[in-house]
Amino acid sequence: MWKELLKSRSALLGIAILAVLAILTVYSFVALPSNFSLTWQNGEAWELYPVDAPPQWVSLFGVNTAATVTTNLTGWTSQTYSVGGSNFSVYSASTTIKWSSKAFPQEVAFVPTYSGAPSTITLTWTKPQGGSITVSLAEPASGEAYEAQSPDFVSGASQYILNQTGEYQTQLSKGQVISTFFGQPGPGILSSSPAQGTYSLSVQVLSSGAVTMSGSPFVIVGTSYGLMGTDSQGRPIDLGLLAGLPNALEVGFLVSIISVVVGIVFGGLSGYFGARKDSLMQWVALVILAMPALPFLVVISFTTRLSILVEVLLIAALSWPFYAIIARTVALSVKSQTFVEADKAMGVPSYRVFASHFMPRLVPVTVAYTVLGIPGGILLAETLSFIGVGPVNLVTWGGILDAAFVSQAAVFGFWWWVVFPGLMIIISALPFVMLGFALERIIAPRVSAK
Amino acid sequence: MGFGRFVLTKAVSYFLVLMATVSILYLATYRVIQKVITSSAAALGEEYKQNLLRSTHLSGLTPTQVQVLVTDFEKSYLAQFAFSQPLPVKFSVQIFRLLTLNFGQSYVLKWNGSQSVNVIIAGYLPNTILLFTTATLILIALGTIIGLLAARSAGSGWDRVVPIIAVVHSSLPAWWLGFLLIAGLGYDLNLLPTQGLTSVPAPTGALAYALNVGEHMVLPVLSILIVGLGGFAYVVRSLVISTMGEDFVLTARARGLPESRILFRHILRTASPAITTQAILAITGSFGGALVTEIVFNWPGIGLLTYMAIFSNDLPVIIGITFVLTIILLVGLFIGELVYGLLDPRIRVGNE
Numbered sequence: 001m002w003k004e005l006l007k008s009r010s011a012l013l014g015i016a017i018l019a020v021l022a023i024l025t026v027y028s029f030v031a032l033p034s035n036f037s038l039t040w041q042n043g044e045a046w047e048l049y050p051v052d053a054p055p056q057w058v059s060l061f062g063v064n065t066a067a068t069v070t071t072n073l074t075g076w077t078s079q080t081y082s083v084g085g086s087n088f089s090v091y092s093a094s095t096t097i098k099w100s101s102k103a104f105p106q107e108v109a110f111v112p113t114y115s116g117a118p119s120t121i122t123l124t125w126t127k128p129q130g131g132s133i134t135v136s137l138a139e140p141a142s143g144e145a146y147e148a149q150s151p152d153f154v155s156g157a158s159q160y161i162l163n164q165t166g167e168y169q170t171q172l173s174k175g176q177v178i179s180t181f182f183g184q185p186g187p188g189i190l191s192s193s194p195a196q197g198t199y200s201l202s203v204q205v206l207s208s209g210a211v212t213m214s215g216s217p218f219v220i221v222g223t224s225y226g227l228m229g230t231d232s233q234g235r236p237i238d239l240g241l242l243a244g245l246p247n248a249l250e251v252g253f254l255v256s257i258i259s260v261v262v263g264i265v266f267g268g269l270s271g272y273f274g275a276r277k278d279s280l281m282q283w284v285a286l287v288i289l290a291m292p293a294l295p296f297l298v299v300i301s302f303t304t305r306l307s308i309l310v311e312v313l314l315i316a317a318l319s320w321p322f323y324a325i326i327a328r329t330v331a332l333s334v335k336s337q338t339f340v341e342a343d344k345a346m347g348v349p350s351y352r353v354f355a356s357h358f359m360p361r362l363v364p365v366t367v368a369y370t371v372l373g374i375p376g377g378i379l380l381a382e383t384l385s386f387i388g389v390g391p392v393n394l395v396t397w398g399g400i401l402d403a404a405f406v407s408q409a410a411v412f413g414f415w416w417w418v419v420f421p422g423l424m425i426i427i428s429a430l431p432f433v434m435l436g437f438a439l440e441r442i443i444a445p446r447v448s449a450k
Numbered sequence: 451m452g453f454g455r456f457v458l459t460k461a462v463s464y465f466l467v468l469m470a471t472v473s474i475l476y477l478a479t480y481r482v483i484q485k486v487i488t489s490s491a492a493a494l495g496e497e498y499k500q501n502l503l504r505s506t507h508l509s510g511l512t513p514t515q516v517q518v519l520v521t522d523f524e525k526s527y528l529a530q531f532a533f534s535q536p537l538p539v540k541f542s543v544q545i546f547r548l549l550t551l552n553f554g555q556s557y558v559l560k561w562n563g564s565q566s567v568n569v570i571i572a573g574y575l576p577n578t579i580l581l582f583t584t585a586t587l588i589l590i591a592l593g594t595i596i597g598l599l600a601a602r603s604a605g606s607g608w609d610r611v612v613p614i615i616a617v618v619h620s621s622l623p624a625w626w627l628g629f630l631l632i633a634g635l636g637y638d639l640n641l642l643p644t645q646g647l648t649s650v651p652a653p654t655g656a657l658a659y660a661l662n663v664g665e666h667m668v669l670p671v672l673s674i675l676i677v678g679l680g681g682f683a684y685v686v687r688s689l690v691i692s693t694m695g696e697d698f699v700l701t702a703r704a705r706g707l708p709e710s711r712i713l714f715r716h717i718l719r720t721a722s723p724a725i726t727t728q729a730i731l732a733i734t735g736s737f738g739g740a741l742v743t744e745i746v747f748n749w750p751g752i753g754l755l756t757y758m759a760i761f762s763n764d765l766p767v768i769i770g771i772t773f774v775l776t777i778i779l780l781v782g783l784f785i786g787e788l789v790y791g792l793l794d795p796r797i798r799v800g801n802e
Contacts, residue, residue: 290780303479380738386623426622
């Protein structure tokens with residue numbers, strides 16, 4: 001069976017995609033903190049992200065956007081001076097930022113992060129053409145974001161404008177500060193376009209005591225973000241999709257294996273028994289089949305706080321009859337074979353007839369339908385999340401799409417917020433469909449047992 | 451005799467299924483239902499109390515007497531649900547109320563000013579039936595034709611398309627496709643309306659109104675079709691191909707009958723009971739997806755009602771929807787069985 005499977009091109013492609021999904025799953029466990037779902041719902045965590053921003057690569061297609069760049073200042077060096085009997089230390093770090101966007105960013109911010117008590121932190125922002133802006137933060141608070149509108153940034157920008165134009169401006173808007181940071185030097189700095197090239201940022205921390213600096217980010221908030229853009233709260237779509245991957249696969253896999261195994265055993269026995277027991281079991285399957293899954297799960301979600309496991313069990317409890325119908329057909333076709341009747345006539349115990357003739361034909365069916373059933377499980381779980389009754393405190397693709405629907409993303413043209421989560425649902429289903437179909441094609445001749 | 455008896459046995463069997471399904475649903479939702487009953491009793495009691503207090507100067511009732519009356523009122527309300535009766539009585543009374551579509555009053559949602567759950571559901575249901583029936587009929591007709599044509603050209607390029615269709619069928623959410631259609635065809639090209647049942651204000655005149663509704667139906671029907679059509683056509687194709695190998699087809703060919711006659715009169719007729727079974731499965735399978743599609747298109751059907759009820763925590767409406775849909779689904783399955791019986795000559799004529 002496996003050799004035949006490896007010959008099928010679509011099965012190989014399916015296995016390849018599956019491997020990529022597996023790597024991404026592992027990566028999501030490594031890259032995202034375990035409490036990421038709480039962070040996702042915490043608006044403050046996403047303050048320094050552009051809102052409703054398209055993916056960064058749209059600029060390749062001529063859309064005029066500014067990139068979002070986060071640079072962590074690391075590699076701090078220290079020097080200690082002694083002046084007039086008192087010691088003080090200077091910690092410094094520097095970095096370069098390549099800027100190629102033709103648009104201005106919408107915000108710049110520096111988040112000093114340290115332990116100790118520095119007296120001042122000085123940022124020196126050097127432009128590609130030379131000339132630099134100096135921003136001094138006096139007794140800054142650790143972890144706080146100093147943005148373009150903070151007085152320190154404004155006075156640094158005013159000083160630079162004075163140097164360039166000879167005029168002194170005190171009331172600078174956020175946009176003017178950003179123009180000062182990124183504009184072409186010269187008298188027309190406030191009305192120029194962004195200067196492309198390599199900017200450099202050096203940071204000096206002055207302190208009389210010991211200070212431990214940790215990676216302090218300098219964030220340039222553009223108008224586009226990363227691989228897949230952001231939503232209305234600035235949350236990167238790619239991170240959300242990564243966080244949703246493990247739970248989607250988990251639900252899909254568990255739902256499928258539980259419902260297929262239950263369904264195949266039930267349907268197989270039903271077909272094997274035949275007669276009265278068969279019609280009774282068919283009736284039971286019909287009772288379950290008649291339950292409308294969606295509203296039923298909605299009602300249940302009002303009584304029980306759904307966890308992934310409860311959700312899985314509920315979906316499985318409603319979907320096994322489909323597999324029971326299929327297994328019954330297989331069992332009935334086996335039953336009509338002469339070798340089964342011969343075994344029965346020879347007095348072979350019924351459990352051995354079941355094990356030797358029915359099981360070998362039901363097991364491959366189980367494997368194929370488990371694989372084929374995974375997309376259905378993923379789809380139903382994401383659909384539930386989309387209408388707002390999925391497991392609580394979980395980042396799901398359906399939940400991201402629900403937020404897109406509520407924010408009318410399709411109407412406002414935030415296509416990245418709609419397209420990528422949907423594509424993710426399809427991509428996660430793809431390998432299972434391809435593998436399942438290949439499996440089905442391989443086992444079909446064996447099952448028909450001619 | 452044969453078909454009449456078939457109908458009768460099926461009717462009995464389906465009624466028993468209905469009883470069993472409703473009982474299971476009732477047990478699964480028992481806690482919610484009791485919560486709804488007690489909260490409704492409290493709300494109605496409070497309303498009754500306010501009315502009494504407002505008219506105390508006329509009736510001359512003391513606050514204590516009012517309290518007694520309110521308690522009696524609440525008790526008699528709860529008695530309608532056999533609330534403090536032994537469990538078997540309570541179960542049968544409450545299940546009977548559900549079976550007779552007695553769902554009480556909604557918390558928040560309204561239809562034309564009425565808060566009766568029945569009126570609300572009756573207001574939204576026709577739109578769902580309109581949308582879903584249209585989509586299903588088109589799907590079955592087109593799917594059967596495409597499946598037949600595909601079966602005739604089996605072994606050609608179509609076989610390479612099969613995996614793609616399978617992917618579309620089992621992994622594409624119809625509601626997500628709706629999103630894309632809205633963004634692409636609706637807003638960017640401004641070809642078709644994307645929201646609601648009619649334009650606002652709705653056109654007057656029966657024909658103009660019907661055309662307007664039809665126009666609003668195009669995108670939702672399209673998204674249900676795109677997702678379901680390929681899968682159904684694929685099933686029809688497999689069933690037809692397996693029938694093609696039968697001896698009677700060979701005989702028909704040997705008799706020199708035209709290929710189209712063999713396809714439609716011989717093969718399709720033989721395969722139709724199996725196709726019906728598949729159609730029934732496809733319909734029950736796509737129903738949930740179609741409900742969610744309504745939400746995206748703001749189509750005022752049961753799906754949208756469910757979504758609104760979830761947001762407003764309107765439990766009586768959700769319970770009502772669950773039971774009404776169960777009944778409708780069973781009626782649909784029953785009709786499917788009857789069609790199956792009509793198509794299968796062994797059942798229609800009776801094989802005693």
